[in-house]
Amino acid sequence: MARRVDLGALVEHAREGDPRAVGRLITIVEDGAPQLRELMAALSGATGPAHVIGLTGSPGVGKSTTTSALVRAFRSVGRRVGVLAVDPSSPFSGGALLGDRIRMQEHATDPDVFIRSMASRGHLGGLASATPQAVRVLEAARCDPVLVETVGVGQSEVEVAGEADTTVVLLAPGMGDGIQAAKAGILEIGDVFVVNKADRDGADQTARELRHMISLGMSGQPGAWRPPVLKVVASRGDGVEALAGALDEHRAWLASSGAGVERRRQRARAEIEGIALAALQARFGGVGRDGALDELAADVAEGRTDAFTAADRIVASVAG
């Protein structure tokens, strides 16, 4: 599938900000090309830690518009920005989000903005996300911040939080009251909350409800981060500067409190686990192996044994 390329040269060009080189490196990440390992080893340590900002929220709250407005805000102070648009519902990448990407077109010709859509399920069979590796490529290209926009609801929101330093949860007036938010588990994952489309009826109430529910959930220990709730009209740029400011404040808090180091370690932990599990899973079906999976699956399906007993045999065959 992937041709063998001169990785050293590609990485060098990516560092210099060549968008084609960045694109090709992310393609290696997505494809899980034979050179992915080599690429990750090459990038390890050499990349400065960018501020990784996750943006999440239900469809229709204006994630792309807000992302685009944030890109503008960061560009106005001279920062190079990377954007990953991750679509958990799509097995495809690249063109999957073309419609949404149109909102990002104003940045298409800016050499200091790197935008890429990708599927969230990586090459490693769904257990490992390719997002952290793509982030690393953008870090190598000296992007800071890297914005990770996740489409979708539910579990994927919680997952994006695990891959970001700062998680922005977007809501829109009338699109889900506080109870819905609590139900979806988004109160726990948000570092910054945005009520977008704040020129609509009900914005104040949504913001008030959110603040109330956040204060209920606050543990109150000194030094804890208190997630702000910001009203924004991203399509007009209203409130976007304040949002960028809140993101910078959270970054400073991450650095001063030590929470940032902890989050990065947790992220690395999840990444390692995903890769290790995928590697172990690849050994499950080995031909001629004692406890071969297909045979055990038939036994379970036809009631000759149960799944736990079968799993014991698989584990024993892999891990001894």
Added chain:
Amino acid sequence: MARRVDLGALVEHAREGDPRAVGRLITIVEDGAPQLRELMAALSGATGPAHVIGLTGSPGVGKSTTTSALVRAFRSVGRRVGVLAVDPSSPFSGGALLGDRIRMQEHATDPDVFIRSMASRGHLGGLASATPQAVRVLEAARCDPVLVETVGVGQSEVEVAGEADTTVVLLAPGMGDGIQAAKAGILEIGDVFVVNKADRDGADQTARELRHMISLGMSGQPGAWRPPVLKVVASRGDGVEALAGALDEHRAWLASSGAGVERRRQRARAEIEGIALAALQARFGGVGRDGALDELAADVAEGRTDAFTAADRIVASVAG
């Protein structure tokens, strides 16, 4: 957490259709109580294979209403029905879907209808779903069919398809055109398509588009199942008998074509893999183990090594 209970007696009572016994067994499944293994061993082989029907679709298409109408249809021909409402977005179970469950209240006093809400992420840390095990409890209680209704969009839809014999994909007019459906990957997973709220404008067009896209995707080999597209007004019961008939037809096709056996094996395979991976993952963090995860995570986070190299060490420490 869970008290030690007399499993043999509970299973016996569940078989006799005691709803409290069924409820307690599903709680054991959800909690991953120490007796879960014992329970699964006790149920293995002893449970007849029910027709497991998955219902999925975006929020608002009328999944609960359709499920309730289907329960009525199956009850009218004397079948005992189990319903699992799985909420992938919620870390909580039980009361999570209370609002939706209200639509099921007409069946609350029917001793031959078992309804249970549960979170999709099981006790095994997100890698293994508890759904197949809960299905097995309902099978033991002689429910047939078992309806598995999944809330949410995206990846969860694909997952529910993996846990059902027959997957019903619901849509509503104007709630997403054919392209949206294709994007979400639901065309591939549906055995039966339902355009619900078919008294609304656009129902014919939605059905037509769906049929067209399905025919484009049909391989055309003889004996293949051709997914029907049915128009239903679940709130009035219109078209629900035809839907129940289509489900019975699909079940007959599964039996005659051999596809049913294959699906059950694939399902068992995924279940075994999930349990085995969770068991392996539990060994990753062992204290004092060479390549302990926390230390490696710090190394990756601080750029001293990369995630693939770290994962190699974890795999070696577990699997030798």
